[in-house]
Amino acid sequence: MLVGYARCSTDQQDLTAQRDALTALGVKPNRIYVDHGLTGTNRARPGLREALAACRSGDTLVVTKLDRLARSLTDARNIVEELTEAGVKLNIGGSLHDPTDPVGRLLFNVLGMIAEFESDLIRMRTREGMKVAKAKGRLRGKQPKLKPAQEAHLVELWRAGKHTSAELAELFSVARSTVYRAVQRAGEPARSPARTRG
Structure with a gap:
């Protein structure tokens, strides 16, 4: 059984592309769990909790990209450990992740590091933007x-x-x-x- 998970960080973003991609990967629409307006750095996500709870031994959790699942390498590893212990596989954009394969582990870690790096960049740009706005008098608190x-x-x-x-x-x-x-x-x-x- 395939269980899909989709996430977007802001309420303005649309989940249609992720839903379509998950459906194309074989996930039934009623088996797709979503989080809308929540960042990947926040582990306490109701949609993610529901998706993980819906997975049974032998099932596969499907995400379009690793950064939809987690924005930190630690969180990504912890989620994969939970899945592995429960006998659940992870499919990232059509590629099955095998935690026992050294090359698979390396690729997973690289993807996790990129997701974390992108998250850090977003935070840095936000801080810089707020600093500029404050200097121009647009951000008054x-x-x-x-x-x-x-x-x-x-x-x-x-x-x-x-x-x-x-x-x-x-x-x-x-x-x-x-x-x-x-x-x-x-x-x-x-x-x-x-x-x-x-």
């Missing part, structure tokens, strides 16, 4: 909940002592913690002011 004028108004009302922190939070549509932070920044004591009666 978490934006404050209140504009400076709103925060000044909130502090003014707090000082007047006519509103509780809960009322101020509701008035400005923020959490009470935002009220307390604004008050602390203004150098006011972080306590709920007594409401003036009269």
Whole structure:
């Protein structure tokens, strides 16, 4: 029995090409398990768990490329060990991987290293892109909940002592913690002011 597994890293990517390739390799559509929007460096993938659980001794797990299965050599080796122990074979793009064959093992390790290298490159490019965006002022991090004028108004009302922190939070549509932070920044004591009666 053939069990297929397909994965793409982002929700924008399409799995059609992988599904078609797996079907062409003999996997029935209802035996294809997928992960959409999950990276190969994340081992906790529901589709992968289901695919591995569906494999029985004598079955073959089929992937179009090794990097669809794992983006780290360690993960790839661990998955193959699990499959081997369960008596399940691995088919990578139509080539059956034999863990007992030295040449097969070498090719598998090379493919695993390439997948890991590509993953490292993606991470590096992402970090560099964020650095450039930050330098150009496009990446500002978490934006404050209140504009400076709103925060000044909130502090003014707090000082007047006519509103509780809960009322101020509701008035400005923020959490009470935002009220307390604004008050602390203004150098006011972080306590709920007594409401003036009269």
